[in-house]
Amino acid sequence: MSTAALPDAFLRAIAEGFPPDFLTREPSELAEYGRDWTRVYTPAPAAVAFPRTTEEVARLLALCDAHRVPVVPSGGRTGLAAGAVAARGELVLSLRRMSRMEPVDLLGNTVRVQAGAVTEAVHQHCAQHGLTWPVDFASKGSSHVGGNIATNAGGVKVIRYGLTRQWVLGLQVVTARGQVLELNGALEKNNTGVDLRQLFIGSEGTLGIITEATLKLTRLPGKQDVFLFAVPDVAAVLRLFRDARQAPLLLSAYEFFTERCLARVQRHRKLRSPFEAPSGCYVLMEAEATDAAAVEAWLGSLFERGLVTDGTQAQSASQASELWALRESISESLSATGLPHKNDIALPIAALEAFCVELEQFFGARYPGWEICLFGHIGDGNLHVNVMKPDAMDKAEFLAHTKQADHDIFALVRKYRGSISAEHGIGLLKKDYLSYTRAPEELELLRALKRALDPNAILNPGKILAP
Amino acid sequence: MKILVTAKRVEDPESKIKVKPDGSGIVQEGLKYKINPFDEIGVEEGLRLAAKHGGEVVVVSIGGKEVQEQLRHALAMGAHRAVWVNHTGTLDQLALAGLLQKVAEKEKPDMVILGKQSIDDDQNQVGQYLAEFLGWSQATFASKVESLESEQEKNKVPALQVGADGKTVRVVREVDNGLATLECALPAVVTTDLRLNLPRYASLPGIMKAKSKPIEELTPEKLGVDVTPKIQVLKMSSPPPRKAGIKVPDVATLVDKLRNEAKAV
Numbered sequence: 001m002s003t004a005a006l007p008d009a010f011l012r013a014i015a016e017g018f019p020p021d022f023l024t025r026e027p028s029e030l031a032e033y034g035r036d037w038t039r040v041y042t043p044a045p046a047a048v049a050f051p052r053t054t055e056e057v058a059r060l061l062a063l064c065d066a067h068r069v070p071v072v073p074s075g076g077r078t079g080l081a082a083g084a085v086a087a088r089g090e091l092v093l094s095l096r097r098m099s100r101m102e103p104v105d106l107l108g109n110t111v112r113v114q115a116g117a118v119t120e121a122v123h124q125h126c127a128q129h130g131l132t133w134p135v136d137f138a139s140k141g142s143s144h145v146g147g148n149i150a151t152n153a154g155g156v157k158v159i160r161y162g163l164t165r166q167w168v169l170g171l172q173v174v175t176a177r178g179q180v181l182e183l184n185g186a187l188e189k190n191n192t193g194v195d196l197r198q199l200f201i202g203s204e205g206t207l208g209i210i211t212e213a214t215l216k217l218t219r220l221p222g223k224q225d226v227f228l229f230a231v232p233d234v235a236a237v238l239r240l241f242r243d244a245r246q247a248p249l250l251l252s253a254y255e256f257f258t259e260r261c262l263a264r265v266q267r268h269r270k271l272r273s274p275f276e277a278p279s280g281c282y283v284l285m286e287a288e289a290t291d292a293a294a295v296e297a298w299l300g301s302l303f304e305r306g307l308v309t310d311g312t313q314a315q316s317a318s319q320a321s322e323l324w325a326l327r328e329s330i331s332e333s334l335s336a337t338g339l340p341h342k343n344d345i346a347l348p349i350a351a352l353e354a355f356c357v358e359l360e361q362f363f364g365a366r367y368p369g370w371e372i373c374l375f376g377h378i379g380d381g382n383l384h385v386n387v388m389k390p391d392a393m394d395k396a397e398f399l400a401h402t403k404q405a406d407h408d409i410f411a412l413v414r415k416y417r418g419s420i421s422a423e424h425g426i427g428l429l430k431k432d433y434l435s436y437t438r439a440p441e442e443l444e445l446l447r448a449l450k451r452a453l454d455p456n457a458i459l460n461p462g463k464i465l466a467p
Numbered sequence: 468m469k470i471l472v473t474a475k476r477v478e479d480p481e482s483k484i485k486v487k488p489d490g491s492g493i494v495q496e497g498l499k500y501k502i503n504p505f506d507e508i509g510v511e512e513g514l515r516l517a518a519k520h521g522g523e524v525v526v527v528s529i530g531g532k533e534v535q536e537q538l539r540h541a542l543a544m545g546a547h548r549a550v551w552v553n554h555t556g557t558l559d560q561l562a563l564a565g566l567l568q569k570v571a572e573k574e575k576p577d578m579v580i581l582g583k584q585s586i587d588d589d590q591n592q593v594g595q596y597l598a599e600f601l602g603w604s605q606a607t608f609a610s611k612v613e614s615l616e617s618e619q620e621k622n623k624v625p626a627l628q629v630g631a632d633g634k635t636v637r638v639v640r641e642v643d644n645g646l647a648t649l650e651c652a653l654p655a656v657v658t659t660d661l662r663l664n665l666p667r668y669a670s671l672p673g674i675m676k677a678k679s680k681p682i683e684e685l686t687p688e689k690l691g692v693d694v695t696p697k698i699q700v701l702k703m704s705s706p707p708p709r710k711a712g713i714k715v716p717d718v719a720t721l722v723d724k725l726r727n728e729a730k731a732v
Contacts, residue, residue, distance in 0.1 A: 227671075270616075274668035300675055311671035315540040316501030317481035319668070 005089050006046045010067040014049075017059060024048050033094055034072075034086040036079040037139075038429060045072065045086035052097045054172060054180055054211040061209065061458075062178030064091060070461045073205035075147025076118065078139035080344075081427030083151060083204040083463055090461075093209065095146050101125050109217045110169055110186050115146025115210050122215065131217040134161035138328065146210045152202030154423030159379040160252040161218070163423075164201065170214035171197045176454040186214045199449070204425055205460040207453045222288050224252060225295075226320040229302075230279035230310040234356045237281050237378060238349075240307050244285060248294040253286035254379030261330045261373045261386075268333035271326055274312045284327045330375050331384075339389040340373065341402040345413050346422035349381045355416050359385070362408065367401065382422040385409065410436035426464045434464070468522040468633065470513040471576040473567065474541045475503040476534045477587040490702040502537040505582025508659045510541045511666035512609075513580050515625035520633070522577075523547045527570050529563060531555040535682060542677035543669035549682040550574070554694065562687075562694035564596030569690035571601055576654060578627075578636065583608050583658040594658035604651035606638035608660040612646065615665055626663050629653075 014023055024030075025047045034043025046069075051057045064071050072086040074094040086092050095116035102112040104126055111133070113122060119140040122133050135148050137155030147153075149171070153164045161167070170184045183197040184190055200208050231237055237256045244251060259278050265271055289295040302308045314320035334340040347355050356374070363372055373386040387405065389398040410420050410433050419437045421430050435443065447465060450457070461467055478484055479499040487494055502510075513524040526541040528534040529552040538549040552566050571579055579601075584591035598605030611626040613619045619626075628637040630650075638649045641660050651657075669677070687694045715721045725732045 272665060296675070296678075299671055303672065308671075312668040313671060313674055315543065315669055315674075317479045317499040318501055321481055 006069060006091065007067050010063060010069055013063050013067075014060075017063075018056065019052075022049060022051070022056075024050070030092075033074055033077070033092045036077040036082060036084040036427075038080060038082045038085065038427075041082055041085045041087040041428065043085065043087060044089060045092045046089045048074075048092040048094055050094050050097050054098075054174065057093070057098075057174045057209055057211055058178040058180050060093065060178075061174055061176060064458050065176050065178065065456055068456055068458065070458050071209075072460055073146075073150065073209050075115070075144030075150070076139065076142040077147075078143045079147070079151060079425060079427060081421065081425040081429040083425050083427035083460070084147070085428060087428075088462070095144060095209075095211070098211065099144075104129050104131060104217070105186070108186055110214050111217060112170075112186070112212065112214045113145055114212050115144060115149075117145045119143045119145060119148060126217055127220060130220050132220050133167055133215045133217055135164050135167060145213060145215070149201055149210055149213055150203060150205050151425050154377070154380070154382070156255075156377070157252050158377060158382075158423075159254055160221075160250060165198070167216045167218075168197070168201060168213055169216050171200055171210055172212035173200050173208040173210055175208050176456065176459050180211075181208070184214075188216075199453075202425075204427060204463050206450060206463055206465070207459065209459070221250075221252065224286050224288055224320075226314040226323050227283075227285045227287070228274055228312050228323045228326070229283040229285065229308040230275050230277075230281075231283060231308055232280045234281060234374075235353050236307070237283055238353050240283060240302075241349075241379060243302075243307055244287075247298045248291045249287035249289060249298075251285065251287050251379065253284065253377075255284040255327050255376070256378040257282055257284075257327060257330055257375035258373060260371060261334070261375050262326065264337045264373065265326055265329050265333045268336045269325070269329045271322070271329065273326075274323070275310045277310070279309055282326075284323060327375070330373070334373055334386050334388065338391075339395065339398065340386040341389070341398070341405075343385040343406065343409060343420075344376075344422050344424045345383050345385060345409070345418055345420060347381050347383065347413065347416050347418035349379075351416040351418070352378065352381060352383070355412065355418070356383075358412060359409070362412065363387075363405075366408070367405065377422075380422070381418075406433065413437070428463060431462075431464055431466060468516065468520050468578070468629065469574065469576040470516055470522065470524050471571055471574050471579045472506065472509045472513045472524060472526050472541070472546065473503075473579075473581045473593075474506050474510065474526045474528045474534075474537045475582070475585045475587075476500050476528065476530055476537045477503045477585050480586070486703050486705045490704055492700075492703060500533070500536070502540050503582050503585040503587075505584060505586070505659050505661070507541075507544075507582075507666045508661070508663050509580040509582055510544055510546060511664045512625060512627060512657075512659060513578075514545045514667075515623050515664070516578075516627060516629065517547075518623070519625055520629055525550060525574055525576065527552065527567065529554060529558065529566055538682055539677050540669065542680045542682075543674040544667055545673060546680075548680055550685060551682050552685045552687065552690070554687050557696050557700075558694055559696040559698040560590055560592040560596060561697055562692065564593050564600055565692045566687060566690060566694065567593070567597050568600040569692055570685070571597070573690075577633075578654060579603075579656045581656070581658050583660055594656055598656035601654075601656065603654050603656055605656045605658075606636070606640060606649045606651050607658040608640040608642070609638045609657050610641040610646065610660045610662045611664065612639050615662060620665060623664075623667075627657060 033048040034045040070090040072090045077084045098114035099116040100114045104111045173181045371388040376384040479501040482499040485494045524546040526546040527550040581594045
């Protein structure tokens with residue numbers, strides 16, 4: 001379907017049944033609303049709709065279903081797997097105007113919000129009561145709650161709080177046919193058979209449009225200490241992790257990166273390492289001390305027991321940000337200093353060490369001289385594998401090689417029962433590789449679900465599963 | 468040689484700073500604090516001088532119990548001991564310099580290093596007052612000739628050059644039209660500019676050790692300084708908010724607006 005290919009009858013129905021500012025076909029808006037943070041696909045939606053109420057969403061979807069108009073739901077569009085990309089003349093359904101937040105329920109520790117509420121706005125809304133919705137990541141200033149839920153977003157605090165899924169009590173969802181489902185309300189307990197709410201969390205907009213949610217809140221965390229440790233290798237990263245889990249701390253981040261990542265961060269961002277001598281790996285740990293004296297004893301013992309070779313603790317909020325910047329500028333620095341090929345994989349934590357050894361051997365034998373930059377939320381078993389293009393190789397040759405390398409990496413991921421997409425989702429970008437993590441029987445069930453909920457395949461078609 | 472370094476507690480720019488609606492000060496609630504970055508540079512320079520020439524770095528801070536956090540930070544970086552002048556309430560620049568004068572007369576250092584200003588009120592006065600009160604030579608805005616990516620910086624070579632006889636210090640300072648080099652007789656007061664060095668991170672062993680280093684407690688009464696403010700802050704206000712930008716359709720309109728509205732060309 002090309003742009004401008006929306007059926008006339010559909011456009012007439014929109015003009016008659018909705019406010020004049022409901023739909024736009026302004027080219028700059030189309031370009032903006034047709035893409036997310038990936039830059040692989042050229043945005044080409046037919047139009048963008050901005051409903052204000054659930055009732056409008058329901059009427060719109062019923063119309064789209066009747067006229068077979070494909071719909072791409074759109075939140076803050078900060079995704080990294082092209083789940084919100086509209087590149088084939090779809091209608092983009094933006095939840096931007098649905099950003100209302102109700103007062104915080106202080107007895108139930110919940111808040112009801114519309115899907116278009118910005119994640120950070122929800123944080124600010126709850127913080128005044130000493131509460132928070134602990135879904136947190138760098139893009140929180142743009143991302144929407146609806147998008148967070150539809151992608152079951154991860155982020156930097158998963159180790160302490162888990163994924164978005166854990167923090168959603170109730171959902172209001174509009175189906176492809178325009179039915180409004182109220183799923184679970186604000187109930188903590190509701191043991192009445194299959195929990196349909198969970199179907200929509202992580203469905204990337206392929207099964208229904210989330211319009212409202214009741215979010216579960218928790219108390220704001222106490223003072224966080226930020227540490228950076230130097231350790232020789234991945235095995236040492238995991239040894240320290242095992243130890244930190246037993247320590248009198250509440251871990252809220254346990255991130256690791258290799259010296260190769262740091263070297264590129266230093267080259268690109270001119271950030272300084274806090275350590276005199278380079279080390280094979282670094283661990284950034286953020287934690288809340290439950291017993292200050294016990295933590296001190298534990299920190300002292302790290303050196304005696306040879307668990308770390310060096311370490312520092314941020315002495316101020318500014319220093320904490322400087323340490324975090326070393327970890328958070330990696331992605332940007334790899335892209336600025338070379339051409340990385342990225343993978344975001346998850347493994348059972350117990351298998352990480354063996355996996356990394358095998359990965360290193362595999363690259364050494366098959367692609368000698370390639371630079372592999374490893375980093376990630378290792379406390380969640382989440383590894384970002386970045387293969388850098390060798391300077392002497394041309395881009396086309398490199399891309400051909402990485403395509404083959406992906407199949408090999410994913411075969412290794414499958415061997416260790418891992419996932420080919422830890423937190424970025426599948427969208428358009430990863431769907432060719434889904435079978436490495438999901439069995440054929442499972443994929444058939446997913447297709448059956450899709451057919452049952454969206455028989456005319458109008459909801460985010462082509463995402464996750466090939467049509 | 469003995470070096471006395473200041474470590475003022477200031478608001479961390481990471482926290483959002485808001486002026487109280489009545490203009491009597493800033494909203495304290497939820498604020499985070501840190502060592503004044505110019506003072507942190509002073510601590511670093513002191514440590515480098517002590518490493519090169521031998522001696523001791525004594526760090527001093529003035530304020531309530533909470534300034535011990537900043538003293539511990541400097542001790543964790545490697546300072547040998549600390550002096551805490553316990554005082555709550557407003558202090559003006561004259562009172563601060565008066566207190567530091569007494570501490571300096573008690574400690575008898577070869578050099579006092581202070582930040583050229585603190586990032587909270589940016590006064591840039593205390594170092595100069597202090598030199599005057601003590602009757603010592605002063606060198607303000609000390610800077611480094613070499614770049615902060617140079618080998619000297621990597622090897623932690625001090626930028627302040629103490630004479631072979633230990634009686635003078637040579638200081639390069641940033642001035643409007645370039646660099647000026649001063650040679651001062653010791654004891655002297657030196658204030659640091661931003662490009663003097665890159666302060667080290669406190670190592671974990673350093674942080675542990677700092678917890679048992681001594682902090683000596685003094686008070687304005689013990690030092691015999693009258694700290695009644697002579698300067699009074701009348702009102703604080705936020706700078707006017709920036710107006711939103713506009714888009715102009717073409718160059719002609721831009722030039723017209725620059726000429727007639729902004730009066731910039």
